Structures are given as C-alpha cells and as structure tokens.
Amino acid sequence: MATLIRNVRIFDGEGLLEGEHSVLIEGDRIASVLPATSQGEVAGAYVIEGAGRTLMPGMVEAHAHLTWGSSVEKIYHQFILPADELKIATWRNARVLLDHGFTSAYSAGALGDGIEVDLARAIEAGETPGPRLIPSTLERSPEGAEGVETGDVFNGRGPDAIRNFVSYCKDQGIGSIKLVVSGEDALKPGTAKDVLYTDEEMAAAGEAAREAGLWIATHAYYPKAIDLALKAGARIIYHASYANEAAADAMIAAKDATFYAPSPGVSIAALEATPPPHIDMSHMKASAAERMELEAKLVPALKARGMRILIGGDYGFPFNPIGRNARDLQIFVDHFGYSPVEALKAATALGGELMGLDVGRVKEGWLADLLLVDGDPTQDVSILQDKARIAMIMKGGVLHKAPAA
Incomplete structure (x- = not known):
C-alpha cells in the first residue's frame, strides 16, 4: 500500500525546500516529492497529515x-x-x-x-x-x-x-x-x-x-x-x-x-x-x-x-x-561553527554516503527512511534530542513510530 505524507516542510538532506510539499511512498522507496498544492488524495494510499511539520531523512x-x-x-x-x-x-x-x-x-x-x-x-x-x-x-x-x-x-x-x-x-x-x-x-x-x-x-x-x-x-x-x-x-x-x-x-x-x-x-x-x-x-x-x-x-x-x-x-x-x-549535532554547531543545516547534512546526506546506501535524502527513488519532526531543526537542531518531538519514524516505508492521530 502506498503512503502519502502531505503538507510538510522538507529538509531533503541538503537544505530546506521552499514551501510545503507532499511525499508519496510506494513500497520501501520515495515515489515522488511534489508541492503540496499539486498532489491531493492518492487512491488507496494511507495518508499521514504533516500539518506543517518538518519531514527529514532519518x-x-x-x-x-x-x-x-x-x-x-x-x-x-x-x-x-x-x-x-x-x-x-x-x-x-x-x-x-x-x-x-x-x-x-x-x-x-x-x-x-x-x-x-x-x-x-x-x-x-x-x-x-x-x-x-x-x-x-x-x-x-x-x-x-x-x-x-x-x-x-x-x-x-x-x-x-x-x-x-x-x-x-x-x-x-x-x-x-x-x-x-x-x-x-x-x-x-x-x-x-x-x-x-x-x-x-x-x-x-x-x-x-x-x-x-x-x-x-x-x-x-x-x-x-x-x-x-x-x-x-x-x-x-x-x-x-x-x-x-x-x-x-x-x-x-x-x-x-x-x-x-x-x-x-x-x-x-x-x-x-x-x-x-x-x-x-x-x-x-x-x-x-x-x-x-x-x-x-x-x-x-x-x-x-x-x-x-x-x-x-x-x-x-x-x-x-x-x-x-543527536547531541552531536548541537556540538557541531556550538564547538565547530556549523550552521544547523550543515550539522543536519552531516547527520543525513553525508552519513548516507558513508553507508553506501540510498539513504540520507528525501529524494525520488531513495529509500523511505524518514522522520517527521515537530518544529524546525534547520533553525534549532537541539529539538532532535527530544524523541517526543520526533512525531514519526519510518524505515523502508514501514512505520516504526506512527504520528498521533
């Protein structure tokens, strides 16, 4: 079954995309990333309402x-x-x-x-x-x-x-x-x-x-x-x-x-x-x-x-x-002069390159390892230290933690 995560702000592993988007997941991979206005209901899809929260790679x-x-x-x-x-x-x-x-x-x-x-x-x-x-x-x-x-x-x-x-x-x-x-x-x-x-x-x-x-x-x-x-x-x-x-x-x-x-x-x-x-x-x-x-x-x-x-x-x-x-991200900001976005990239896109897998990015065709975060970690990486702020955890299209209704 397909999953549609809609109305989210996206940190894609490199930077924060402009505006809100929807992400369609089929099987264990991301099928499409589109502006929220261009993608409504998908027949038979399980819908996760992002409500303006931040979607980012695991x-x-x-x-x-x-x-x-x-x-x-x-x-x-x-x-x-x-x-x-x-x-x-x-x-x-x-x-x-x-x-x-x-x-x-x-x-x-x-x-x-x-x-x-x-x-x-x-x-x-x-x-x-x-x-x-x-x-x-x-x-x-x-x-x-x-x-x-x-x-x-x-x-x-x-x-x-x-x-x-x-x-x-x-x-x-x-x-x-x-x-x-x-x-x-x-x-x-x-x-x-x-x-x-x-x-x-x-x-x-x-x-x-x-x-x-x-x-x-x-x-x-x-x-x-x-x-x-x-x-x-x-x-x-x-x-x-x-x-x-x-x-x-x-x-x-x-x-x-x-x-x-x-x-x-x-x-x-x-x-x-x-x-x-x-x-x-x-x-x-x-x-x-x-x-x-x-x-x-x-x-x-x-x-x-x-x-x-x-x-x-x-x-x-x-x-x-x-x-x-996740405290390491804040340490990179406080002690090494990283911006929050640079610290996030180190924890996602660059880490995915180390793994040698299609992980660490919110990108069409990549594995659907995703987090839905209550807040904007591109402004404040410290929120990732609070697991209660991570509303959803998905690995390979499967929900490890589902967002509250």
Whole structure:
C-alpha cells in the first residue's frame, strides 16, 4: 500500500525546500516529492497529515557501538558484560537508537565476536527493531587498562595474521573491520601517541580488505596512525585530534574515498561527568579538554577544504549513553561553527554516503527512511534530542513510530 505524507516542510538532506510539499511512498522507496498544492488524495494510499511539520531523512550514526551497554533506558556500571546480558543490551540499544531517529548505523567495533552480524540479520528479517547496520566484529587492538579491554588481537601479529583476520571477518559476514591503529589516553593514559600496527600489517589489511570487499574503520589520533589508516584505504577515520598540517593535507587528498568523524560526544560528556569519589576520571577529562581544543580548529579547517565530516561520538558509556546521539549535532554547531543545516547534512546526506546506501535524502527513488519532526531543526537542531518531538519514524516505508492521530 502506498503512503502519502502531505503538507510538510522538507529538509531533503541538503537544505530546506521552499514551501510545503507532499511525499508519496510506494513500497520501501520515495515515489515522488511534489508541492503540496499539486498532489491531493492518492487512491488507496494511507495518508499521514504533516500539518506543517518538518519531514527529514532519518539520521545516520557514523560511530556506533551498540554493544557498549549503557543507554538512556539502562545504565551499566561495568564495561564488559556476560554474553547473555550483552546480547540483551545490544538488541535494546539498536531499538533505542531507532527510537531516537537514527535509521542507519555504521559500526565502529563490537565487544562480542559475531554479535553484530546476528543483530544485523535479525533487524533485516524484521525480528527486532533497529537501524540499518553495517556490522563489525571485535575491535582488533591490544588490550586497554585493566577492566576496560575494548578488543583483542586474535589471529596473531604480522601481515599473514592480518590477512587471516580479514578472511575470518569475510566469512562471518562483517561489513567493516575496526582497526585501533593508535592508543587511547582516555582508557590507558599516555597511549594515544602509540602506533599499534606496523606499516606491513596495515598494508596487508588494506590489500586484503579490498580483495574481500570489506571496509576498514580506524581509530587514529596522531599523524603516523592517520598516515597508516589512509595508506590502508580506510573508509572512515575516527578522532584524528592531533593531526598536523601534513596529516590534514593527506586527509584532504583522500577526501573522495575517506570520511572523518571527530567523535566529540564522548569528550563533552566526559567533561560534564560527575562520577562518585571512588571513580577517577581526571585523565579522561584532561584528554577530552585537549582534544576539543584541537578539534575546534581542525574540524572547521577540514570542512572548509571539502572533507566529509560526520557525527558520531562513542555513545554507550554510562556517562554518555546511547539515545543521546543527536547531541552531536548541537556540538557541531556550538564547538565547530556549523550552521544547523550543515550539522543536519552531516547527520543525513553525508552519513548516507558513508553507508553506501540510498539513504540520507528525501529524494525520488531513495529509500523511505524518514522522520517527521515537530518544529524546525534547520533553525534549532537541539529539538532532535527530544524523541517526543520526533512525531514519526519510518524505515523502508514501514512505520516504526506512527504520528498521533
């Protein structure tokens, strides 16, 4: 059955269209976008009255950690969960993310082997609600500080081991491999400068991933790690806070193939966190403050040169739970000098390009992943942080949340 959403203002992924429009959806795709005055009733169509609200693409979380347990519905004060509880939390987090207007997610690594592949299949089959998911596997990295291990080096070290790891991921059905190329001061102080792979290992990763048809997501802070990520053909680089002029130039040279997500959400959340006395976040707060100061210069400079920069901010910590992901848009406005429209584009059209799918735009022929918003996010992106203001959530033409009568 066709669906007609009428009398809406449209942010199409690039900008706000002039006047009110109607959108006709047939199957899982947008059949037409027309001025409201030129399209009345459609025979047999289910009609959704927009009443002047804003229709926009579903948002894309470009740095998703669905296996990081904490969400706005349930906080975990331990990072590593038993396998049964990890699955419960992960399935919940997928639904929470969709509930908050994110219809697509690109994984930045998992805490369980194979769990995201199972989740992606369950979502695709309609067995559980969640966003379109590019699944990943365990973050391939040396361990962090005691009790906060985020990954594992399995299959050993060296180029052959890397190739075996990529083959293993291909067989599992992984869409993107997460390589932690540099350390992480927030989890293990003083390690962000460390480079955790050799040139030969990263070259092998890039070659094997290309042959297997897989993407690579990379955690990289300093110039050497950024250089290795780019030479491996990384689909996306996270953080890059300490990029120097040469590293920034290299990122721009690769801007048609590589995306960038600074991931400020976790930094702002860490700075605002008020942990109990027995939890010491001083090193995490110091690292976050330094990163935000650097990124406040780096991000606008790269944007001005055409880098595709995406939202996504390590949500899933107890102080930064999943469900607050839309806060990144306001952070881009407040800290990086984005206009609301530019922040929305980063969360929709550019995120859709990362996914490699026809999502992130309100455009004829594209997948009908849509939000109906009470208010105008092109003027105030903060309204997207209130899920009550998202009156409708549609994924592939199917209503996850129907507007009130």
